[in-house]
Amino acid sequence: MTSATTSAPPTLAATEGHVSATATKVIQPAWVRVMHWTNAVAMILMIMSGWQIYNASPLFDFRFDRSITLGGWLGGALLWHFAAMWLLILNGLAYLVTGFVTGRFRRKLLPISPRAVLADLKAAVTFKLAHDDLTVYNAVQKVLYAGIILVGIVVVLSGLSIWKPVQLHWLVSLFGDYPAARYVHFVCMALICAFLVVHVALAVLVPKSLRAMITGR
Secondary structure, eight states, rough: OOOOOOOOOHEEEHHHHHHHHHHHHOSSSSSHHHHHHHHHHHHHHHHHHOOOOOOOSOOOSSOOOOOGOSSHHHHHHHHHHHHHHHHHHHHHHHHHHHHHHTTHHHHHHOOOOOOHHOOOHHHTTTOOOOSOOSSOOOOHHHHHHHHHHHHHHHHHHHHHHHTTTTTTTTHHHTTSHHHHHHHHHHHHHHHHHHHHHHHHHHHSSSHHHHHHHHHHO
16 A cells, blocks of 8 residues: 655745745845946946047047037047046956856856747747846846957957057957957947947846846845
8 A cells, every 4th residue: 555645835934934035045246246337337438438539530420429428528538438448447357257266157158059049039029038037147148248248358459459559569460450440449339339228128127137236136
């Protein structure tokens, strides 16, 4: 004869314990939050001052409106740009080193499957993409975050090439020449702006992700 066993319903204490554990679960650690907001400030300063620098010698047949630029004139914009540049570089290096050392990049961004990217992209455009567990990135997030890290590296390298083309001539040659480095720098800036638009839109659509980046939970 076999006896059937039935599991007892969870007690009130167990349920409360589960809720408490969920509520105190750290989604974004402190170092990520500090570096995220530091990077956001540095990037906005660089973009706005960069637009003023661009206006002094435009690559295309348009200029950015003065109201969205920073610095007032070429000299002022360069001062802002260089100041924010060091903040961005130092913060970015710290983020890369910490991300690799702690294994965060491996856990969060890998693996990336083309099939999963297409499936999640389809779910995203139809507003069916779930955001139940913010500790796990979906495939679209993995591509966007990995991609923006690469773009960030290229924008810094191309910017250094433009800043010191003689001293860093070997770096300029990697982009072809000085004018090519300027175009690469501009394209990277445009990609970062596009990423920021998507990033802010997702934060509005999923407000708990913004809360996690402020409080950590």
